[in-house]
Amino acid sequence: MSLFERYLTVWVGLCIVVGVALGHLMPAVFHAIGAVEIAQVNLPVAVLIxxxxxxxxxxxDFAALGEVGRHWRGIGVTLFVNWAVKPFSMALLGWVFIGWLFRPLLPAGEIDSYIAGLIILAAAPCTAMVFVWSNLTKGEPHFTLSQVALNDAIMVVAFAPIVALLLGLSAITVPWGTLVLSVGLYIVIPVIAAQALRRGLLARGGQAALDAVLARLGPLSLGALLATLVLLFGFQGEAIIAxxxxxxxxxxxxxxxxxxxxxxxxxLNRMAxxxxxxxxxxxxxxxxxxxxxxxxAAIALFGFSSGAALATVVGVLIEVPVMLSVVWIVNRSKDWYEAGAPARRAEGARSRP
Known part of the structure; x- marks a missing residue:
């Protein structure tokens, strides 16, 4: 692990501070960057992703994707958590904390809107950034890609009904343009581009050429992560201070x-x-x-300046630092995880040729 990677949390903290400061000092610049979007998808952020x-x-290696079926337990666990637990646990937490414990400290007219924003945030599992988190935990890349693709397919039919059920609305306006464009930008185009580049490198120089390119792109990938953090916090610098x-x-x-x-x-994966x-x-x-x-979705349903929109933006702001902390926990607990008898058997099976 390089010095840069070892102190990644330090750089993340600095980027948060820099982003908030720049967003407060140069709001016009960040407003201009934030306005470069299609269907609520910011294009500069898309490029960084x-x-x-x-x-x-x-x-x-797409030829190995067929082997992902042996990880059916992990797929089942993830689907259960994403679709049967996560939206409903967030609804409960929103009602407990925002609707009850913190109610005296929040604007009375925005309580329901805040809760709605939290529910909308939890009803859609992440599409792109999980590739970064998976890589940082040395995760199985074929499993990650397959799981993301499966979640995207489910999201098309499940997002609106789950949100409608939890918000008690008869009809939900799904921002289909955002959904389709995001999947295209963050999954379809990068997958096609990466596979074309992979095949070209392997054809010209074999595995050595691919490894050399990956070594050069590693720092660029982490740099893009930090730049994304500066942009996200810069976009909301004024709101954070206000x-x-x-x-x-x-x-x-x-x-x-x-x-x-x-x-x-x-x-659950350890138990399985x-x-x-x-x-x-x-x-x-x-x-x-x-x-x-x-x-x-929050803007489409409740408006740009609503409490729901602000609640989803808070999710944006804490996404990177919080997920990095989860990465740290997963990496540090590997020995404990593999000490379990089922996990030992799984690791042993994976290590055998």
Whole structure:
């Protein structure tokens, strides 16, 4: 691990501070960058996400995707957490914290809107950033890609009904443009580009050429992650300084939800006997959120300046630092995970030729 990677959390902290400061000092610049979007998808952020995930996708050999079926337990656990636990646990946490405990500290007219935003945030599992988190935990890349693709397919039919059920609305306006464009930008295009580049490198110079390119792209990927963090916090620099208490209170149920769902997926995978390289990305996919879709849905339903939109933005702000903390926990607990008898059997089976 390089010095840069070893102190990644330090650089993340600095980027948060820099982003908030620049967003407050130069709001016009960040407003201009934020306005470069299509269907609520910010294009500069999309480019940075490409730089983050293409090196991870380069490692994937599509010929080996058929083997992902042996990780059916991990797939089942992730689907259970994403669709049967996560939206409902967030609804409960929103009602407990925002609707009850923190109610006296928040604007009375926005309570229901805040809760709605939290529910919308939890109803869509992350699409792109999980490739970064999976890579940082040395996760099984074929499992990660297959799980993300499966979640995207389910999201098309399940997102609106789940949100409608939990919000008690008869009809939900799904921002289909955002959903389709996000999947295209963050999954389809990067996968095609990465596989074309992979085949070209292997054809010209074999595995050595591919390894050399991956070594050069590694720092670029982490640099793009930090640049994304500066942009995200810069976009909301004014709001953070103007409403620090509201943002801090909204972050509490989001934080609890992330750690609860990540921990649940991690433990269930251990009990099921999945290998650590599957349990790590499973926990991270189970905990993270598709914030582009969440923000767009909240704006479409409640308006740009609503409490719901602000709640989803808080999810955006804490996504990177919180998920990095989950990555740290997954990596540090590997010995404990593999000490379990089912996990030992899974790791042993994976290591045998």
């Amino acid at each position: 490409w730089l983050m995930i293409v090196p991870m996708l380069l490692r994937i 409403q620090p208490l509201v943002i801090a209170l909204l972050a509490v149920p989001i934080l609890i939800q992330v750690y609860f769902n990540a921990g649940l997926a991690y433990v 006997g999945e290998a650590h390289c599957v349990a790590g990305p499973s926990a991270l996919i189970g905990a993270s959120n598709f914030f582009e879709l969440a923000v767009a």
